Each structure stands twice: as C-alpha cells, then as structure tokens.
Amino acid sequence: MSAEALAPIPDVRREARNAERRRLLLWLGPPAAWFAVFMLLPHLSLLYVSLGHMDYVDFVPGFSAANYVKIFTVEPYLGVTFKSFNNGLMTAVLASLIAYPLALWMAFGVSSARARALVSVLVILPWLASYMVKAYAWKTILGTQGVVNSLLVSAGVVAEPLETLMYSRFAVILTLTYIFTPFCVISIYAQLERIPPSLIEAARNLGATDLEILRRIVLPISIPGVFAGAVIVFSLAFSDFITSTLVGGPSDLMISSIMINLFGVSMDRPLASAIGFLMLALAAVLLVTMQWVEKRVQVRF
Amino acid sequence: MSDRVLAAILAALFLPLCALPTAANAAGRLNILTWEGYADASFVKPFTDKTGCTVKATYVGSGDEFVAKLVGGGAIFDLASPQSDITRRLVDAGAVEAVDLGRVPNAAKLSAVFQRPAWLEKDGKTWGVPYTFGVVRIIVDADKVPNPPQSLEVLWSDKYKGKVSMWDDLETVYTAARLAGVKDVYNMTDAELAKAKELLLRQKPMVKKYWFTAGELDTLLANREVWVANAWETNLVNAWRAGRNIVEIVPKEGRGAWTDSWMIARGAGKNPCVYQWLDYTATPEAQAAGHKVTGFGYSNPGMLDKLDPQTRGYLKRLQMDDPAILTRVNWWQTVKRRNLYLETWNQVKAAAN
Numbered sequence: 001m002s003a004e005a006l007a008p009i010p011d012v013r014r015e016a017r018n019a020e021r022r023r024l025l026l027w028l029g030p031p032a033a034w035f036a037v038f039m040l041l042p043h044l045s046l047l048y049v050s051l052g053h054m055d056y057v058d059f060v061p062g063f064s065a066a067n068y069v070k071i072f073t074v075e076p077y078l079g080v081t082f083k084s085f086n087n088g089l090m091t092a093v094l095a096s097l098i099a100y101p102l103a104l105w106m107a108f109g110v111s112s113a114r115a116r117a118l119v120s121v122l123v124i125l126p127w128l129a130s131y132m133v134k135a136y137a138w139k140t141i142l143g144t145q146g147v148v149n150s151l152l153v154s155a156g157v158v159a160e161p162l163e164t165l166m167y168s169r170f171a172v173i174l175t176l177t178y179i180f181t182p183f184c185v186i187s188i189y190a191q192l193e194r195i196p197p198s199l200i201e202a203a204r205n206l207g208a209t210d211l212e213i214l215r216r217i218v219l220p221i222s223i224p225g226v227f228a229g230a231v232i233v234f235s236l237a238f239s240d241f242i243t244s245t246l247v248g249g250p251s252d253l254m255i256s257s258i259m260i261n262l263f264g265v266s267m268d269r270p271l272a273s274a275i276g277f278l279m280l281a282l283a284a285v286l287l288v289t290m291q292w293v294e295k296r297v298q299v300r301f
Numbered sequence: 302m303s304d305r306v307l308a309a310i311l312a313a314l315f316l317p318l319c320a321l322p323t324a325a326n327a328a329g330r331l332n333i334l335t336w337e338g339y340a341d342a343s344f345v346k347p348f349t350d351k352t353g354c355t356v357k358a359t360y361v362g363s364g365d366e367f368v369a370k371l372v373g374g375g376a377i378f379d380l381a382s383p384q385s386d387i388t389r390r391l392v393d394a395g396a397v398e399a400v401d402l403g404r405v406p407n408a409a410k411l412s413a414v415f416q417r418p419a420w421l422e423k424d425g426k427t428w429g430v431p432y433t434f435g436v437v438r439i440i441v442d443a444d445k446v447p448n449p450p451q452s453l454e455v456l457w458s459d460k461y462k463g464k465v466s467m468w469d470d471l472e473t474v475y476t477a478a479r480l481a482g483v484k485d486v487y488n489m490t491d492a493e494l495a496k497a498k499e500l501l502l503r504q505k506p507m508v509k510k511y512w513f514t515a516g517e518l519d520t521l522l523a524n525r526e527v528w529v530a531n532a533w534e535t536n537l538v539n540a541w542r543a544g545r546n547i548v549e550i551v552p553k554e555g556r557g558a559w560t561d562s563w564m565i566a567r568g569a570g571k572n573p574c575v576y577q578w579l580d581y582t583a584t585p586e587a588q589a590a591g592h593k594v595t596g597f598g599y600s601n602p603g604m605l606d607k608l609d610p611q612t613r614g615y616l617k618r619l620q621m622d623d624p625a626i627l628t629r630v631n632w633w634q635t636v637k638r639r640n641l642y643l644e645t646w647n648q649v650k651a652a653a654n
C-alpha cells in the first residue's frame with residue numbers, strides 16, 4: 001500500500017528534473033550555438049584554409065605547413081608582425097599611463113555624483129565620432145599646415161614647419177593612443193570605484209600618507225582594471241591598419257594591411273589565414289602571460 | 302520569463318536570418334557587382350525609366366572581390382566591372398560569358414583602343430565591354446620643380462627628398478620596372494623584379510607618403526607637402542580647378558593605364574536587362590553622367606561633347622580622346638605572379654626608410 005502511494009513521486013521528480021534540463025538547454029543552447037558558429041567554426045576554417053594553397057584562381061586544400069614556413073623565413077611577414085605587436089604594446093602602455101591619473105581623479109577627486117557622471121560622458125563622447133574622422137583630425141593638427149606647426153612657426157620656435165610630426169611612427173602611436181585611451185579610463189575607473197572609502201579612511205587613521213595609500217592599497221587593487229583596459233587597447237591597436245594608412249609614413253606598414261593586400265591584391269587567402277592564425281597565437285600568449293602576472297600581483301579585499 | 306516566451310523571442314531573432322536572398326536573373330531587374338559610382342542614381346534612374354529594369358548594385362572594396370564573388374559564388378550577380386588585370390582570371394575560371402557585340406550597337410562607337418582589346422579576348426570571342434579608364438600620370442608642382450625632365454627619373458631625384466608621393470599600388474612596382482627598362486612589366490622574371498625592388502628601395506628616402514586614395518593625394522598637393530607624384534587624372538583636374546600650377550610630364554619610359562569593363566556573369570546573358578545595360582552605359586550621355594560622379598575617363602569619346610566646356614577643356618588637355626595616345630600607353634594586363642609582385646611591394650614598404 002505505502003509503496004503504491006509513494007510510486008508517483010519519483011515520476012514527478014523525474015518530470016521536474018527533465019523540465020529543469022529542458023530549461024537549461026534552452027538557456028545554454030543559444031550561447032553554446034553562438035560559440036560554435038561564431039568562434040569555433042570560423043577559427044577551424046581559418047586553420048583549414050591556412051594549410052592549403054592557391055592554384056591561379058582556385059583554392060587547393062591540403063595539409064602543408066608551407067605558409068607558416070614562409071612567414072618565418074621570407075620577409076616581411078614576421079618583421080611586420082612584430083612591429084605591429086610593438087605598436088600595440090606601446091599604445092597599450094601609453095594609454096594606461098594617461099588613463100590612470102584621469103581615472104584616479106574621477107574616482108576620488110570628483111566629489112559630486114553629477115560631476116562624475118558628466119566627466120564619464122566627456123570621456124566616452126569622442127567615441128560617438130567616427131574613427132576615420134578622429135584619425136583625419138590628427139592630419140589637420142600635425143600636418144605641415146596644421147595647428148601645431150602654425151603655432152610653432154608663429155611663436156618663432158622653428159623657422160620651417162616640422163615635417164616629422166606627420167606621416168611618421170610618432171603620428172601613428174599618438175593617434176592610436178588618443179583613439180583608444182577611453183577604454184583604459186573606463187576600465188580602470190570601474191575597478192577604482194569598487195574601493196570602499198572606509199578602506200582608505202582606515203589606512204589614513206593608521207597613519208598612512210597619500211602616497212602610501214596609493215602605492216599599497218589603490219594600485220594593487222586596481223591592477224585587474226589596468227590589465228583589462230590594456231589588453232583591449234593592445235588587441236585593437238595590434239590589428240589596426242587605418243591609422244597607419246592615414247597618418248603613417250612610408251615605412252609604417254602594419255600586418256593587417258599586408259593581410260588585406262593578400263586578400264585584395266594577390267588573392268592569397270591561405271597565406272593571409274596563416275598570418276591571422278599567428279596573430280591569434282601571439283595575442284593568446286600575451287593574454288596568458290598577463291593572467292599569470294595578474295594572479296601574482298593582484299590583491300583581494 | 303516563461304520558456305515559451307523565451308523560445309518565441311529566439312525564433313523571432315533568428316528566423317529572419319534564414320530568409321533566402323532574392324533569386325538572381327529575375328526579369329526586370331539587374332544585380333550588379335561594381336565599384337562605387339558605377340551605378341549612380343544620376344544615370345541609373347533614366348535607365349530604369351527607359352527600360353523598366355531596376356538596378357541593385359553591390360559595391361566592392363577591392364578588385365579581388367570580383368573574383369571571390371563571381372567564381373563559385375552562385376548566380377547572384379548579372380554584371381560585374383573588373384579591371385583589365387583581372388578580366389582574364391574571370392574568363393579562365395569560367396565565371397563570365399562571351400558578349401554578343403551585335404546586341405551592343407554603341408560598342409562600335411568606343412575609342413579604337415577599346416575595340417576588342419587584348420585583355421577581353423580569348424578563343425576568338427570578346428568577353429566584356431570597356432567602360433572606364435585612366436592613365437597613371439606623373440605630375441609635378443611647376444612652382445617648385447622648374448623644367449622637369451620628361452622621364453621617370455624625376456620621381457627618383459634626391460632634389461625632391463621627402464616631397465614625392467607614390468600610389469600604394471602594384472602600379473608603383475610597374476613604374477619602377479619601366480625605369481629599370483623592363484620590357485614586359487606585367488610578366489617580370491625574378492631578376493627583373495629584383496631590379497625593380499632595388500629601385501623602389503632607392504626611392505624610399507624621397508617618399509613622404511604612399512597615397513592610398515586619390516583624395517589623400519589631393520590634400521598632400523593642396524598643402525604643398527608633395528611636389529612630385531604618380532597620380533590619377535582627377536588629381537590634376539582638381540588642382541587645375543583650384544588654380545594650381547601642377548603639370549603633367551610624359552615620361553619617355555612609358556605610362557601605365559587601367560581600365561574597367563562590364564562583364565556578364567555566366568548564364569546571365571538571357572536576362573534582357575543585361576544587354577540593355579551594356580548598350581546604355583556605352584552611350585555618351587550615360588558616360589558623361591558617370592564622369593561627373595567618378596572623374597574617370599570613359600570609353601566613348603563622344604561623352605566629351607556632353608560635358609560642360611571647362612571640364613571638356615581639362616579632358617582635352619589630358620588627351621583623353623586622343624586615339625594615338627591611348628594606343629601608346631602600357632595597359633594593365635593579367636599578372637600571373639601577382640603574389641610575388643605584392644610580396645616585393647610589401648618588402649619595400651616594410652623596409653626602414
């Protein structure tokens with residue numbers, strides 16, 4: 001009797017468990033499908049194409065490492081990849097250095113919430129302007145007839161306009177830093193904002209100076225924000241080609257420009273794919289390294 | 302949120318993605334794969350009014366897109382307008398069909414050089430109708446460069462260090478090869494390619510900027526940042542309109558020239574709108590309207606009479622209607638070893654200045 005009375009319960013339970021499973025599938029299905037279709041599949045096809053070669057207009061599939069060997073043995077592929085990597089790193093470091101004081105001031109120097117919101121908007125506002133417009137703007141600032149040169153000449157600092165400001169690596173890094181710094185500001189600010197004022201007050205009550213508070217409390221806690229911002233900026237600057245095309249000099253070739261040309265001029269998709277794979281690998285190495293460093297310097301509270 | 306609502310939202314989000322592209326080659330409409338400006342409303346609308354054919358244009362960002370989208374791309378497009386160094390690739394790949402010139406009466410009125418040109422001929426058939434062209438001009442700022450030599454040497458002269466701008470294109474490799482005395486610049490041997498590279502490296506200190514768009518060169522010239530360049534006709538015309546004393550030199554080593562042609566995607570010839578478009582875009586009226594948009598040269602010399610006197614004057618000064626000049630320029634041809642040319646060009650650009 002009692003067994004019969006209890007019998008339906010496992011069914012109900014199983015039913016509930018199945019419903020739970022269906023729900024889980026419904027929620028996890030789309031992100032998993034997204035990951036498979038837009039992450040896994042494209043990268044696998046990238047790898048597949050990079051192992052083949054072109055025969056006139058036809059792609060010939062294969063399993064040859066020839067394209068990878070070429071990248072490492074024939075100039076300019078590896079050299080330009082590292083130069084672009086360097087540009088990305090330099091931009092990330094400069095953007096972080098510029099962003100940090102600004103984020104610090106936003107988090108601790110601006111007292112009213114309204115003023116803070118206003119500063120945040122001002123930091124993000126340039127993002128509403130088109131990327132090309134911002135890059136072009138630097139042409140009018142740095143050009144021989146530009147704002148900087150006009151000021152320098154009229155102030156008598158230089159007799160002739162400086163030719164090196166524009167169409168140089170300097171112009172490329174400056175423009176990239178200008179365009180991408182807001183990413184660092186927002187990322188660092190989000191981290192600093194989380195520091196409770198009580199923590200700072202406690203440190204001060206115990207006799208810590210402002211510098212000590214910055215060095216021993218604020219800086220260590222903000223490291224993840226700095227790294228997150230730097231990684232985003234690095235990835236964007238590493239793969240950029242528009243800025244170097246617009247304001248770079250004759251030698252400021254970026255690896256993405258080469259990739260576009262491989263597609264657009266010589267139709268060598270396999271070699272372009274191999275370079276793409278190398279870029280992904282380099283970025284992955286950098287990410288893993290940063291994660292490793294972050295684990296060692298990060299402070300939790 | 303209930304499961305059903307979520308499922309409905311997901312369905313609403315993803316189902317539209319499954320909608321099929323509209324069938325190609327539909328009667329009364331044309332799908333055109335082309336450069337921006339080659340299907341401008343200013344001359345497409347009169348075409349639609351006259352023929353009833355609506356035109357849907359898809360724009361390419363670089364020449365290879367013609368190959369990528371037409372070769373094995375399914376029958377999405379009816380017409381395409383590739384440049385002369387790509388036409389043969391499309392013919393060889395079987396992506397296009399031969400043109401029945403009897404159905405394009407206006408094609409007979411195109412300049413002599415565009416009557417069955419080499420880059421559109423194969424197996425005794427013609428595979429396209431020439432549309433636009435441009436001669437790559439060597440230009441100098443006459444205020445800064447008095448009495449320039451009629452030679453490519455001017456682009457290599459260290460008197461103009463940092464004042465030279467070259468087109469960021471394989472054309473600049475061809476230009477160096479012409480200076481090196483290479484006979485067939487579109488089919489160079491390794492040794493010839495190496496000679497061209499050596500010259501390009503020697504030129505680098507003179508180069509301020511490899512220009513990427515014609516507008517960019519306009520700005521460099523307007524700011525007097527550049528005195529010597531290889532350029533498009535639009536650069537000269539824009540400088541003349543602004544009253545600048547910029548002149549063209551005709552190098553004894555020869556000049557390169559590009560040209561785009563309308564080609565019919567395989568199987569699209571049965572769409573009646575296709576031949577109507579080919580004939581219409583060969584008329585002086587449609588080509589004059591096209592010139593207003595692009596500033597390029599057009600294949601029917603009759604188009605000059607449909608332009609305003611000032612523009613006509615500029616084009617006459619550029620000898621855009623002179624058959625003798627057009628026969629002498631070095632028209633772009635298929636470069637079999639395009640990847641090696643590009644690699645050389647990238648090596649030059651990557652080298653330290």
